């Protein structure tokens with residue numbers, strides 16, 4: 330497909346992807362473990378106003394308390410920024426949410442019904458929690474379009490099927506994502522030739538084609554140019570509402586542009602929470618993180 334056609338496709342997009350589309354995405358009928366009811370991607374109970382809920386979570390590594398009584402909740406559609414000094418436990422927290430690390434103790438819920446501690450990493454990803462690590466990991470030899478196509482196929486568990494063809498809705502979804510990540514003009518470009526910022530956007534796009542409910546993003550603007558950082562802020566602001574985002578960053582001006590609520594982690598638990606101005610004025614935060 331040519332960039333022109335993809336661009337045209339992007340313009341045709343209306344947000345018509347329904348829960349039915351998402352339900353059709355799971356070849357296994359969406360059953361992922363021994364819960365009382367099937368869990369479908371996109372089907373998360375947020376009637377209690379939380380898409381993510383952590384209570385009194387603890388993790389120790391060889392006796393060292395990396396996470397120590399962590400409580401946190403994220404609202405549906407929220408864009409939450411997480412800051413804190415090195416070793417505060419930010420990465421470990423994301424590892425717990427995504428099933429990479431098991432806590433010693435605590436509660437971790439996706440919506441109000443899905444106990445994440447009962448699932449493994451691939452199951453949690455399939456439920457709609459996407460994670461972006463700091464370094465971009467796109468397939469450099471493939472084109473931008475092929476990277477997105479592969480992410481969609483892999484998510485649907487059909488990567489091994491040589492006969493898999495994208496349907497119209499899937500092509501529209503890719504076109505929409507290309508537009509969102511500012512790569513509609515680079516559809517056929519080899520991913521290895523993209524700038525660092527473009528690779529980061531492409532990797533975010535590879536998550537977006539999977540329609541995640543919650544996106545965890547680890548230092549997304551590290552190494553970006555100022556212009557790329559501004560465009561990334563615009564991208565995140567455009568994603569909030571439709572997706573929930575948790576962004577770990579050290580770049581304060583970027584956080585200032587995108588954040589409503591900031592959580593400061595320190596020594597494995599929440600030290601402060603509020604607007605950026607509120608946490609920046611907090612003596613304890615100044616002491617451990619921002620400096621005097």
Ligand SMILES: Nc1ncnc2c1ncn2[C@@H]1O[C@H](COP(=O)(O)OP(=O)(O)OP(=O)(O)O)[C@@H](O)[C@H]1O
Pocket residue numbers: 390391395413414415416417418419420421422
């Ligand atoms: N697998 C592990 N084994 C032993 N210690 C670990 C392990 N993972 C993390 N830690 C320790 O737990 C603490 C929290 O680490 P974590 O990487 O979560 O912090 P962070 O806030 O993400 O830091 P940074 O901003 O430097 O990435 C650190 O002291 C780290 O050395």
